[in-house]
Amino acid sequence: MSAEFKIIPEAVIAASPEDKPAILKALADVFARAYSRDATEVLESLQEREQLGSTGFGRGVAIPHARIEGLARPMAACLRLNQPVDFDAADGMPVDLVFGLISPAEGGTAHLHALAAISRLLRDEAMHEALTEAPDEEALRGLLTNISDRDAA
Numbered sequence: 490m491s492a493e494f495k496i497i498p499e500a501v502i503a504a505s506p507e508d509k510p511a512i513l514k515a516l517a518d519v520f521a522r523a524y525s526r527d528a529t530e531v532l533e534s535l536q537e538r539e540q541l542g543s544t545g546f547g548r549g550v551a552i553p554h555a556r557i558e559g560l561a562r563p564m565a566a567c568l569r570l571n572q573p574v575d576f577d578a579a580d581g582m583p584v585d586l587v588f589g590l591i592s593p594a595e596g597g598t599a600h601l602h603a604l605a606a607i608s609r610l611l612r613d614e615a616m617h618e619a620l621t622e623a624p625d626e627e628a629l630r631g632l633l634t635n636i637s638d639r640d641a642a
Contacts, residue, residue: 498630499523500566509576512568513539516553516589519566526564530557531591545578549621550611554590556600563592563603569620569629586611586621 500523506512517532534555538544544553566589573583588607592600611617616632623629 495562496565496567496633497523498634500564501626501630501633502566502568503571503626503629504568505571506568506574508574509539510536512551512570512574512576512584512587513553515568516566516587519568520564520589520591523566524564526557526591531555534591535589543577543579545576545580545582545584546608546611547578547580547582548611548617549573549582549585550617551576551578551584551587552590552604552607552611553587554592554600554604556594556596557591558594560591560593560596563590563596563599565590565603565607567620567629567633569623569626586617 500519502519504515506515513535514532517528517535520526520531521528534557535553538555539553545551568587570585573585576584578584590603590607592603619632623632
């Protein structure tokens with residue numbers, strides 16, 4: 490990742506949501522558990538943003554994101570889906586990798602920089618493949634921690 494946002498091991502999970510609303514709910518629950526955020530507030534913010542247009546990034550990836558009052562910095566979460574799910578992506582492909590991002594409501598450029606950092610990470614073919622093929626949550630967390638540590642150096 491990058492110093493542009495924070496992702497912690499507890500915010501990286503494998504999940505089995507059955508549809509787009511269940512993905513957003515799972516993501517909100519991860520933010521609640523990992524970062525002590527209010528799940529309802531996060532879910533409502535993600536849903537509100539999604540109504541503006543799908544955050545399906547393409548190539549099996551979605552990046553639901555929202556700005557929320559009271560945050561000090563951008564925070565990220567990662568869901569690797571056990572089965573691909575339709576997410577209304579522009580390329581029509583179902584998603585199996587979901588990166589969520591919540592940022593301070595007033596942090597305009599920080600939010601855009603964090604989105605760009607996630608996008609760069611997921612456009613990297615080798616990283617995309619490693620994340621989608623990681624055998625379990627521990628391996629997934631290890632990949633993301635290594636990126637975080639490397640970029641912080």
